[in-house]
Amino acid sequence: MDRSPGYGILRVMTRRDFVRSLVTAFALTGPGLALARAGRAGGSPMSAPDAPAPDRLELPKSVWKKLLPPDAYAVLFEHATERAGSSPLDDEKRPGTFLCAACFLPLFRSEAKFDSGTGWPSFYEPLPDRLGTRRDFKLILPRTEYHCVRCGGHQGHVFDDGPPPTGLRYCNNGVALRFVPDGEPLPALRTGA
Numbered sequence: 001m002d003r004s005p006g007y008g009i010l011r012v013m014t015r016r017d018f019v020r021s022l023v024t025a026f027a028l029t030g031p032g033l034a035l036a037r038a039g040r041a042g043g044s045p046m047s048a049p050d051a052p053a054p055d056r057l058e059l060p061k062s063v064w065k066k067l068l069p070p071d072a073y074a075v076l077f078e079h080a081t082e083r084a085g086s087s088p089l090d091d092e093k094r095p096g097t098f099l100c101a102a103c104f105l106p107l108f109r110s111e112a113k114f115d116s117g118t119g120w121p122s123f124y125e126p127l128p129d130r131l132g133t134r135r136d137f138k139l140i141l142p143r144t145e146y147h148c149v150r151c152g153g154h155q156g157h158v159f160d161d162g163p164p165p166t167g168l169r170y171c172n173n174g175v176a177l178r179f180v181p182d183g184e185p186l187p188a189l190r191t192g193a
């Protein structure tokens with residue numbers, strides 16, 4: 001039996017102790033910490049293509065499954081994560097708009113894109129009123145997941161290790177996005193099947 005100093009600590013840790021440590025970790029990070037920083041970052045949000053925030057598009061998963069390629073459906077509506085370095089959008093450098101691949105809502109402008117070195121397209125700022133957030137505990141420690149405010153499609157997670165002016169990194173799955181270069185018309189918002 002291993003009698004190293006750490007062994008005794010692990011052996012006597014109860015489920016209650018483990019839960020307390022998770023609650024403490026959550027309290028130290030605080031809900032919405034990264035998003036609160038965005039509000040303090042100063043400066044105005046990026047201007048959105050001229051359109052008010054659209055009404056929510058609610059479709060059953062069975063419809064989304066028919067409309068989307070399997071990998072995009074898995075990320076957007078089953079919260080999967082694509083393999084790092086697999087998206088050509090990580091290297092996209094042209095001016096343009098990044099849309100939700102499900103409902104075509106514009107989410108980011110290329111001016112906010114940066115090379116985070118993570119292997120996923122990353123942005124320091126979304127277009128206003130285009131993303132919703134919720135806490136995610138899939139990796140035990142809390143993270144802030146963000147999703148398209150219109151269709152609810154999972155896009156990625158936001159972290160507070162990005163560049164100025166916001167200090168945020170919206171780490172996005174490439175298959176959850178569609179890129180439209182400037183000069184090309186944006187597609188109409190998807191309305192259903």
